[in-house]
Amino acid sequence: MATETTRPEEHAPGGGGEAPDERVLLETEGVRVHFPIRKGFRQKVVGQVKAVDGVDLSIRAGETLGLVGESGCGKTTLGSAVMRAREITGGRIRFRASDGRLLDVSRLGPDDLRAYRREVRMIFQDPHASLNPRFTLLEIIGEPIRVNEGLSGSALEERVAAMLRKVGLRPEYMRRYPHAFSGGERQRVSIARALALDPRLVVADEAVSALDVSIRSQILNLLQDLQDELNLTYLFISHDLSVVEYLCDRVAVMYLGKIVELSETEPLYAAPRHPYTEALLSAVPKPDPRLRGGERRIVLTGDVPDPSDPPSGCSFRTRCRYATERCAAEEPPLREVAPGRRAACHYAEELELNGVV
Amino acid sequence: MRAGERAAEAGGAPAAQAGGAPGAPGGEVLVELRGLKTHFFTDEGTVRAVDGVDLEIRRGRTLCVVGESGCGKSITARSILQLVEAPGRVVDGRILLRRGGADGGPGEVVDLAGLKPGGKEIRSVRGKDIAMIFQEPMTSLSLVHTVGNQMVEAIRVHNDVGKREARERAVELLGMVNIPNPGRLVDSYPFQFSGGMRQRVMIAMALSCDPGLLIADEPTTALDVTTQAQIMELLKRLQRELGMAIMFITHDMGVVAEMADDVAIMYLGKVVEKGPVDDIFHDPKHPYTRALLESIPKIGHRRRERLRSIKGIVPDPANRPAGCVFHTRCDAFMPGRCDATVPPPVALGPDRQVRCLLYGGDGGPAPGAPDAQTAAPEPTPESSHGD
Structure with missing residues (x-):
């Protein structure tokens, strides 16, 4: 577990990129994903939607990084860029393969790409949409094993049975189709499929958001058990701050295509350093009627700005209650504000922001 | 405000x-x-x-x-x-x-x-008398009519007013739900609004006839937390102002x-x-309520403590368990009682009611509310990790 690594991030991506840290499994460096806006008969490009706009992140082996x-x-766009389901338009993603080589994810040859896709797997949000209804569980979970390892027949069935047991499903279910299962069970199938090839990094995009509370806690417990058992690294993408706090070692907060704060989980929740994190935390409804009260909550006005036309300077300034003229003129870089903590706010040191305790 | x-x-x-x-x-x-x-x-x-x-x-x-x-x-x-x-x-x-x-x-x-x-x-x-709003506002709004026209129609169905007056009322309602610049946006189409704004439009429409009860079916589930906070504040303020009942x-x-x-x-x-x-x-008295409350991660708490989960899944509603419907997943299941008797409502106070045999209702042991305190099992997280 990465919690014992309390040293600051001296591997600071973007700071030259030399001497990459051995603990870092995946690193993004100034990653950009821009989508062109086309108009008219000639489909002329008239603008860019900057979905991801210069993201530096590193995921350490064995940790759970919340996004x-x-x-x-x-x-989600950043997650699919990591999966190489979407090509990046700028920057670099590097991955430390199991054989020790450092792969440049956007320039992988066919063999390396196959290796990469064995080591990095994904769990999706909607277990009803992400499983093919015409395949049995044996085919769904067995396909990646068959393709990558060439197993078939009873050897394949044994592997699938072992995977099903691992995620808490009965091996006898192997020949059933997804429709016979509930949402929670289907999510277990998705997890089994993702883990079938012994991956090292699992990207979970809103993996528990569609589940009912009682089922959600089962899946969260399962994800943790599997991490401990298989030494997995998770990139856990979610909008649910309570779940992220519960599961993640470190948390990156994103706003309008950029990381605005990055920190270990506990300090981030106890004392956020970016006004957006503060607002986000205060908006989460607390399951205790005695904590009700208007003062605590910061209600952000308006909506997230249009990502094709972001505000000048700090992109959060239009909704920030601490914004000054400097925020409109100068874009705050994501900088180290305390050991192991980064925030993109000019006033990260001066503001006394409230967390949740 | x-x-x-x-x-x-x-x-x-x-x-x-x-x-x-x-x-x-x-x-x-x-x-x-x-x-x-x-x-x-x-x-x-x-x-x-x-x-x-x-x-x-x-x-x-x-x-x-x-x-x-x-x-x-x-x-x-x-x-x-x-x-x-x-x-x-x-x-x-x-x-x-x-x-x-x-x-x-x-x-x-x-x-x-x-x-x-x-x-x-x-x-x-x-x-x-009773208005209703839904989880996904886009499915309840017409795509091809402006927000104003849809609201005018709703207002005129129930009130004997002219078009002009109805339109003024629509603008006023949009202002009431904090739509910026309502005089202009009243002529916009629903797709021009964001999710939170659409939900505001739905609320404005629901309020157009001053209902005594507003039924809100998961109105914030599809929204982001910050938008959800806005909508919750809005509903609370409107309730204070208008005195309506809300079924949420x-x-x-x-x-x-x-x-x-x-x-x-x-x-x-x-x-x-x-x-x-x-x-x-x-x-909380009912084992299901207790389990629900313990299975949610609470923000601001220490992480990595194991969550309690409710074992199994909700049974098929076409094939309901006999007796208490929750007995198949209940940690306090009493064989011979819970699977035989449908628990009747037991009053625990003026507005407080539970349907669970732990609190009596079948003439078995531990009847009555006072004893129920001791009879109710303390939640034991170790014993209750689902599967």
């Missing part, structure tokens, strides 16, 4:  | 906050459900989606109906307005709406369960803690526990 933000902040 | 405070000071908010204390009688009952049963007659058999629900919705107060998917909370809400679609039908029970009489005058009581789903009478209730359907215990005066917990078509919000959160 939180509201819809449209670019968290 | 300011207008709301003024209205509240001027006495415009009757009894809205009066019921904060547990056990306080609260406002007058506006809608009362008695033994409501809504069944779906499918090829596979009868699904008893709502199976004997008793609820009271009081003027000026918020009732939150909580439960997981398939527990019947939405169908209960839709039954009130006779909006259940075939093959579903309200088969039994009464839905009593008190009309008029808010200012002490004589009112009348209408049984909505007896009205024809497509009939004139229920249509005069919809929107006028949700699965999110955090939202319940923020919004509710009274809470009803539903499981498989039955209300298993109900009471004032503070009692439900700080003194």
Whole structure:
């Protein structure tokens, strides 16, 4: 577990990129994903939607990194860029393969790409949409094993049975189709499929958001058990701050395509350093009627700005209650504000922001 | 906000906050459900989606109906307005709406369960006495009409006003729900709004006839947390200003803690526990309520403590367990009792009720509320990790 690594991030991505840290499994460096806006008969490009706009992140082996933000902040796009389901338009993603080589994810050859896709797997949000209804569980979970390891027949069935047991499903279910299962069970199937090839990094995009509370806690417990058992690293993308706090070692907060704060989980929740994190935390409804009260909550006005036309300077300034003229003129860089903590706010040191305790 | 405070000071908010204390009688009952049963007659058999629900919705107060998917909370809400679609039908029970009489005058009581789903009478209730908003506003708004035209139509159905006056009312309502620049945006189409703004438009529309009850079916579930916070604040302010009752359907215990005066917990078509919000959160009685509260990660708590989970899954509603519907997943399951007897409602206080044999109801051991305290098992996280 990465919690014992309390040293600051001296591997600071973007700071030259030399001497990459051995603990870092995946690193993004100034990653950009821009989508062109086309108009007219000639489909002329008239603008860019900057879905992800210069993201530096590193995921350490064995940790769970949470990526939180509201819809449209670019968290899912960043996740699919990591999966190489989407090509990046700038920057670099590097991955430490199991054989020790450092792979440049956007420039992988066919063999390396296959290796990469064995080591990095994904769990999706909607277990009803992400499983093929015409395949049995044996085919769904067995396909990646068959393709990558060439297993078939009873050897394949044994592997699938072992995977099903691992995620808490009965091996006898192997020949059933997804429709026979509830949402929670289907999510277990998705997890089994993701883990079938012994991956090292699992990208979970809103993996528990569609589940009912009682089922959600089962899946969260399962994800933790599997992490301990298989030494997995998770990139956990979610909008649910309570779940992220519960599961993640470190948290990155995204707003309008950029990381605005990055920190270990506990300090971030106890004392956020970016006004957006503060507002986000205060907006989460607390399950205790005695904590009700208007004072505590910061209600953000308006909506997230249009990502094709972000505000000048700090992108959060239009909704920030601490914004000054400097915020409109100068874009705050994501900088180290305390050991192991980064925030993109000019006033990160001066503001006394409230967390949740 | 300011207008709301003024209205509240001027006495415009009757009894809205009066019921904060547990056990306080609260406002007058506006809608009362008695033994409501809504069944779906499918090829596979009868699904008893709502199976004997008793609820009271009081003027000026918020009732939150909580439960997981398939527990019947939405169908209960839709039954009130006779909006259940075939093959579903309200088969039994009464839905009593008190009309008029808010200012002490004589009112009348209408049984909505007896009205024809497509009939004139229920249509005069919809929107006028009881309005409803839904989870996904885009599915309830017309794509091809401007927001203003849709609102004008709704206003003119129930009020005898001209177009111009209705339009003025629409602009006023949009301002009331904090739509910026309502005079201009009244001529916009729904797709030009963001999710939060659309939900505001829905609320404005629902308020157009000044309903006594607003039914909100998961109105914030599809929204981001910051937008959700805005909508919750808005609903609370409007309730203070207008004194309407709110029936709020949700699965999110955090939202319940923020919004509710009274809470009803539903499981498989039955209300298993109900009471004032503070009692439900700080003194939950039913094993299901307890398990629900313990299975949610709470923000601001230490992480990595194992969550409690409820074992198994919700049974198929077409194939319900005998006896107590929760007994297949309950940690306090008593063989021979829970699987044999349907627990009757046991009153634990003036507004507090639970359906669980731990608190008596079948003549077995540990009857009565006082003993129930000791009989109720303390939740033991070790023993309860699902599968």
